[in-house]
Amino acid sequence: MTQNTNSVFYDRISAELADIDAQGLTKPERVIASRQGPVISVNGRDVLNFCANNYLGLAGDERVTQAGIKAMEKWGAGTASVRFICGTLEIHKELERAIADYLGFEDTILFAAAFDANGGIFEPLFTEADAIVSDSLNHASIIDGVRLCKAKRYRFATSDMADLEAQLKQARADGAREIIIATDGAFSMDGYIAKLKDIRALADQYGALIMVDDCHATGFLGEKGRGSYAWNEVEVDFVTGTFGKALGGAMGGFICAKADVVALLKQRARPYLFSNALAPAVCGSSLEAIRIAAGEEGDALRAQLFANAARFRSAMTAAGFTLQPGEHPIIPVMLGDAKLAQDMAARMLELGVYVIGFSFPVVPRGQARIRTQMSAAHTFEQIDAAVAAFTTAGKELGVI
Template sequence: MSEFLDLIDEQIEQLKNDNKYAERKILGSAQDTWAELDGKKKLILGCTNYLGLANDPDIKQYVKEIIDSFGCGTSSGPRIIGVTSLHRQLEQDLAKFTGQEDALLFNSAFLANVAAMTAFTGKEDIILSDELNHASIVDGARLSSARVQVYPHCDMKALENYLHQYQDCRQRMIVSDGVFSMDGDIVPLPDMVELAKKYHAVVVIDDAHATGVVGPGGKGTPALFNLENEVDILVGTLGKAIGGAAGGFIAGKQQVIDYLFQFGRPYRFTNTLPPTVIAVGIASLRKLQESPKILEQLWENAHYLKSGLSKLGYQIHPSQTPIVPVMIHDDTACLKLGQQLYEEGVFVQPYIYPVVPRGTARIRVILSAAHTREDLDYALSAFERLGRANGLI
């Protein structure tokens, strides 16, 4: 045991020496545009509460009603008696929302990605994964018994070369984020779908940062390109725009969902999400569909902040979404700016290598529909003051 702990201590100390040791920040209030972090009020510009629904009063009231009817938890897995009528309602709502035949709920989008790759591939298959895919895709591919081939980011020519190279595999599965969380760009889905048809490949899209955000009515990346029927497996989350609580889902053809119910180990071998969390998803989806101006406000806020930061002289990565990567490039300068912004009352998230490639350190800002113009001006003022003080603008 002592050698084991010594090894851990050594690795932790190395993180601290490299300024990469992550300190936990403790949330002392509801997640909202302003929240209490470590005992002080902060403007939250680093979380994925895209539609501002995580503390919505109508949704909270609905959840209070649900807990009286369904209790706190199911105390059971989905293959036993863990699925309530609420779970089934949300699955059907999500299927209709995304233009798919059916959907299956998971405890997280991470587990949904793991299920998508481990259930549908074997040692005779190949998984083709974008180099900037989310860690859940990376780990899902590793946990599968399939061979894994990483292709350069959104490089469809390279993808085609690999599809041609691996034609002898039983199955070719192309897996990609719909919206890439660090850069805010969108997968070139039309080109990917064409390649999938040509080489008889399966298309899996992780739409975690797109569900409720991208496409008409926030219906996601496939809807953005009118390709709902061309994506074989669509992964989404309930932990970001749709309520900001927890949970994930897979939507697709009925056969896909039936198969996952039988063979999806991350689905079968865990208790289902509590009814209160499911209620958040139901109410949030309803709120988005009944109040489309929420989505409009999100995009207005994103345009305003991107424009303001650019005018100040910051380099903004060409994001296509409400994810705003403020490029600092130098790791030390990035961490310093992030800490100074936090001290000024603005919570953002700095990202440095190895989370992002060397030389691409950035402050990632994420907008919410609930942010007011005053909120954004407060942030811009802090960015201007600190940027000039540090010689960044």
């Protein structure tokens, strides 16, 4: 490759970045100088944090932190290996058992990230003889996982059961051996909770399996926080999830399923076979977070979380903002224009509230928003302060 060709490539990259910025789609990274929590340090000052996935407030919890430290002291920084070579530690098996028992499944397989869990679930289990019927708003990791699989692909509109049934009928008419319905349990950009009761009924009618990504549900939705399927009081075949949100806020993902399914995934799932084992510190912190979430303290945290969400929704609606409807602690403030969302986020930071503007390609064009997220660690006073800042910024920018 000539130097001139290299120059053309780098010029193209620079032009693409300039175009992204001109459209108001640049996503800046702001450096945080403190632990994750309802108050964080940014640019040398403390601000209220309303955009973390820290649903139960455990990411900065000292018990969770110390559990991770103790695990690292015992097991070291990492295994320097994948699981099947010499990377399986006793603490990995302990975490697999703990999350399976908590969520009510036979077994669990761990991944370095929840993205890997969704990327690794379909290809080992389904072939060109099968069909995947996927919700149109599913997370990017599910979409990428489906792309890696040779199964026939069908999509249905979110929450549209008539469309889902039409796709199931088509998959059966096309001769699918197995059909799996794949959906987010709670949709990360909107806070919608999947209609799993209706999905379960259709799955039973058409002999389909159900896979649910519960990254934005595990720990706080349903009885004991077991997830969206518990919220809907149904059973599903596969649950993928994360330790990077409610359960400690670190990283790492998992798939819960029947024991034979997990056994096959451990033999065939490429992200599992070719990635280092989950770090011991993550395992230790996650185990402590599961202990808290599964007990009476978890019940109290969940009650506080939903009280906070209700207070914020009510006050923001009264102030004149357009919110996505629902009960979930993800509460998007809809703005439409990408640049407006970025300007709103910047002004909010000046007013002492850390939020982020979401725009294409994270959300569809024309649906830019500030996605706020409540935590059990927020106080009512902090929520009221955030609403006051939104009101000030909203009036200045002509939103309300």
